[in-house]
Amino acid sequence: MEKFFKYLWENLSDIYPPIFWAILVFLVGYFISRWIGLLASRGLKRIKLNQILRAMGWEEAMAKAEIKLDAEKFFGKIVKWFFIILVLMLTFEILGLKQFSGFLEKVLGYYPNIFIACLLFLVAVFLTNFSKKILIGTLEREKITYSGLLGKWVSLGIWTITILAILYQLRIVPEIILTVLIGFVIAFALTIGISFGLGGKDLAAKFLKEFEEKIKK
Template identity: 35%
Template sequence: MTAILDATRFAFESLWMSFADFLPVILGALVVFLVGWAIAIWLGRLITLILKTIKLDEVLEKTGLGKILEQGGAKIEVANWIGLLVKWFFIFVFLMASTDILGWSDVTGYLNTVVSYIPNVIVAAVIVIVAAWAAGVMQKIVAAAAGAGQAKAGAFAAALTKWAILIFGLMAALSQLQVAPGLIQTLVTGFVAMLAIAGGLAFGLGAKDQAGKFIDTLRKEISE
């Protein structure tokens, strides 16, 4: 009977010592995560405030990005979105630090993969924003360059320029996100070929009379 009691007491003592040894680790990981959570929220709000102060959403609205998103059924405030992304980035960073303190290597490795992917999302978003801005600017430049005498041709060229830049920007963003790289490369090749064919047809159909006159003139000069 005494042996049973001793074995039971030893088991409880071992369990308590293990828990007592691990308790500071748990508390340390919890403190790191809670402090990191607070810092992440503060940084997210700070970034959002800075972007709203410089009126980023209004600038992007002028580029036509807002209209494009509304046509797609989405209304996104970019300043809030970037602030939210920053907040969760740092939450994952401090969560990864906490799991590393606890010795959960598998969880830490997974979180490291997630954290490493977030910059790709940020870069992809920047690519889309810059492409939308460039598309809006180039559309106005091409339309203005065409002049009033070629309004229809100018409008077509401006629209073609705008959507070409937007599509290239979208493909570049998907490539940055590593979404089916082989498929993206095929789509880019096909899109470039489509533009080349469309440009060739447009030039050929639009300038066929001038081309005919040039060939007739060249024949006359050769015959003389």
């Protein structure tokens, strides 16, 4: 069977020039890439990604930068371009342009980092949304003081860790990322230490006491 396909390909190559197969592969691959990108966008619409981001205030932040928020289309385009680059690599390979196909192969090798960075972003979005709905919502229903402040700290912690993880995944100066991470931990520790030293001790004790009383009930 393998010999048959090899024989068939050799004969077809003699009948049709490589440019014909290159154009055919590109056109078919392009439309398939668009279709896969649309599927990805529709999948994100089903989980209502844009609505979650709007609820978190991302739309307002993007509007200030004159950027229209549409994360569903954005991630769909990332998926689409992954397959388009793959198709282009195959096209150049058929045309015998090894340098171009080699370059695109390197681009594809970096692409998984972009995918993982996008997944980390999505995980952060849902973790933040989950913490607001479950953790903070529960505390507010139980009428525990400073639940809103706790929610802001939880969101800040999630996004700080996520941004650092994304930068590390994209291989953007890991030394600086490590420095920022250490700085964030030190700053957080100092904030807690200062708050306890300047009277925050009573505030923390009150919060813990209220939480303990609610748990006992």
